[in-house]
Amino acid sequence: MSSHISFQDEDLNNQVEIKESDELLDGNGSLKNRGWSRQPCLKYNPGSLSRFRKAYRLKEWNYYSIGSKNFYFAVAAIDLGYVNNYQTFFIDFTEDLEMKNNGTSTSSSSPSSSQSKKNNYIMDDVLSTAALTKGLCLPADSCQSGIHTKYESKNFRIEFTVDDQSKHHIKINSKKINLNGDLVFDLNPQRESVVLVTPIGKDNFYYNRKTNLIPVSGTLTVDGKEMITPENDCHGIMDWGRGCWDYNSFWLWSSAWGRTKDKNTPIGLNFGSGFGNLSTHTENAINLDGVIHKLGHVDIQYNEDNLLEPWKFTCKHGRFGENPLIFTPFKKKFDNNNFGIVMSNFHQILGKFTGEILLDNGERVEIDIIGFTEVHKARW
Known part of the structure; x- marks a missing residue:
């Protein structure tokens, strides 16, 4: 079965770029603005949300990852409001790339949170620390100095x-997966992000910074x-999210990292869809060494x-040249947690993005880079 995920507005000119500072929510807990920005201009202020929305609809997360060649x-x-969760996972896909290059089959694995899966080079550790508590008290600013979380x-x-x-x-x-990290992600303020302010349904919203x-x-x-x-040529990724979500939710998110073939310049991609009213903006962008080249409507076709x-x-504005970008998967991580009223069905597909992209100045860049696509369905 073929599935298409498309944005609601195909006109690139209709995107609203937020450039002025303001609060995210008004006194009633509704969005004051919607659109996208290169930096987090809006102050996240959930204090105006009702007690029910804070407890059951508000979801907050800080997600960091590293993509590399291997x-x-x-x-x-x-x-999640009624439960706190910490998680980490590691996927080694060196063998999968070799198999793909040799024309053999791809692999997938469904790791359990109760047992480390070292076969197929997938390992994970998921920990739920508390239920029906006041939460993790994550900061309102993605770059606020101080401790953001500790357990x-x-x-x-x-x-x-985060330092100053x-x-x-x-x-x-x-200890479960024998993983130790002491890492520094340098989010220099001059580096640009894709920051989204997206209405969801009548009353909900998502405030998100991806880079x-x-x-x-x-x-x-x-x-x-x-x-x-x-x-390994490592590149950091951050997904900082704050928002009130519908009980039944779906999203698709793609991120890719690598270097241009001609100049060896770091280049990345970001695509996303599946939720909210995106008539004023998109999540789609090219990242050229920390500078965002914004994209409009993108049609994503895949076999669900x-x-x-x-x-x-496929980009109808011609930003992918005459042909679509192709994402060729070589590995899949699958998690399915169903607790009745709460459910998470999560696929993370790793693969290669190949094709041609056009920068804002019209320069054509051929890409052959590694990335992933998330497909997530939730009741939460």
Whole structure:
């Protein structure tokens, strides 16, 4: 079965870029603005939300990851209102790339949160720390200096801290999967992001900052092996989200990282869809070494019955040249957690994006870079 995910407005000129500072919500808890920005201009102020919306509809998370030539790593702190969640996972896809290049089959795995899956090079650790509590108290600003979250137990330790130079310090230790990280994500204020202010339904909203190609340093060891090396060509990714979501939700998110073939310049992609009123903006963008080249409407075609088949990304504004971008998967991570009234069905598909893209100045750039696409359905 073929599925198309498209934005509601195909006119690039209708995108609203927010450039002035303001509060995100008015006194009734409704959005004051909607659109997108290159920097987080709006102040997140959830204090005007009702007690019910804070407890059951408000979702907040800080998600950091590293994409490279050979692996993908992620760590997150998630506050769903009625439950807190910490998670980390590591995917080594060196073998999968070799198999894809040799024309053999791709692989998938469905790791359980109760058992580390070292076969197929997928390992994860998920920890729910408390239910029906006041939450993690995550900061209202993605670059606010200080401790953003901290938790420690016998087998799991996590700490997110931001210094006064907008460097994000990520410490993670998971004995379950023998992973240790002490990382620095350099979010220099001059680097641009895709910041979204999106209405969802009548009363809900999502305030989101996504950025990739973040310079990352430090150390990350898995089974004693150091992963932050020049050979792996590591790029940081941040997904900072705050918002009130519908009970039944769906999203699709793609991010890619690599370098241009001609000049070896860092280049990334960001696509997203599946929720909210996006008539004023899109999530689509090219990131060229920290500078956003904004894209309009993108049509995403994929087989929802077989997510490992090739995907097509088509831009009617000609930003992908005469042919669509092709996403060719080589690995899938699948998590399915169903607790009745609460459910999360999550696919993370890793693969290669190939094709041609046009920058804002009309320059054509050929790409052959690694990335992922998330397909997430939730009742929460």
